[in-house]
Amino acid sequence: MAGAVAKRVRGGLSVLVLCLPGLLAAAAFADSAVRGASYRGALTGSRSAIHVSFRVNSSGTAVSGIIVSVLPLYCPGKPPPNARISFSGAPIGAHGTFTAVGADKIGVGPLKGSVIAKLKLSGTFGANRGESGVITTTLSGGSAARCSGHSSYRTKAS
Numbered sequence: 001m002a003g004a005v006a007k008r009v010r011g012g013l014s015v016l017v018l019c020l021p022g023l024l025a026a027a028a029f030a031d032s033a034v035r036g037a038s039y040r041g042a043l044t045g046s047r048s049a050i051h052v053s054f055r056v057n058s059s060g061t062a063v064s065g066i067i068v069s070v071l072p073l074y075c076p077g078k079p080p081p082n083a084r085i086s087f088s089g090a091p092i093g094a095h096g097t098f099t100a101v102g103a104d105k106i107g108v109g110p111l112k113g114s115v116i117a118k119l120k121l122s123g124t125f126g127a128n129r130g131e132s133g134v135i136t137t138t139l140s141g142g143s144a145a146r147c148s149g150h151s152s153y154r155t156k157a158s
Contacts, residue, residue: 033092033125034157035060041155043135047072052121052135052153054100056092063098063123064089071104071117072137074149082107083116096125117148129157 033056040053051069056062066087071079087102102119106112116139123133136150 032096033060033063033131034129037129037157039131039155039157041131041153043072043151043153045151047151050151052155054155056157060092062089062091063100066100066102066121068102068119068121068135071119072135072149072151073147074137075147077147079104080106080116082109085119087119087121090121092125098123123155131155131157 035056036058038053038055040051042048042052043050049069050072052067054063054066057064066089068085068087071083071085073079083104084107085102085104087100090098090100092098099120099122102121103115104117104119106114106116118138120136120138121133122136123131125131132152132154134150134152136148138148139145
């Protein structure tokens with residue numbers, strides 16, 4: 001009887017071992033970026049008028065050309081005029097994740113180049129050509145710090 005049970009266990013393990021590569025491939029495919037694609041979307045909720053876009057390189061290993069249409073603020077008011085938001089590129093990790101850092105800088109005048117806010121875009125690629133994540137805005141200095149916060153966003157490859 002013990003021999004029969006051992007054969008069944010070994011048989012079950014054989015099936016698992018044979019299926020494992022297919023399961024791993026499916027999992028890898030589910031969270032992979034679309035190579036060479038542009039992703040476009042927006043913040044969710046009350047800030048859905050703020051758009052997010054970026055490109056994935058042809059090898060699917062990095063994100064670049066990140067654009068956030070306007071600085072997300074989490075207090076009443078508007079961002080400063082002529083500010084320029086720029087992001088660094090970011091590598092895409094083994095699990096389909098990336099984190100890019102950026103800054104909103106004054107574009108003209110005597111304070112040109114001064115940082116208004118620091119930004120962080122953290123995303124995860126998912127199924128159906130989708131990607132989602134969180135954008136964090138950090139302002140410093142006096143009352144401006146109260147305008148810091150974060151929002152979820154979603155994009156899709158086009």
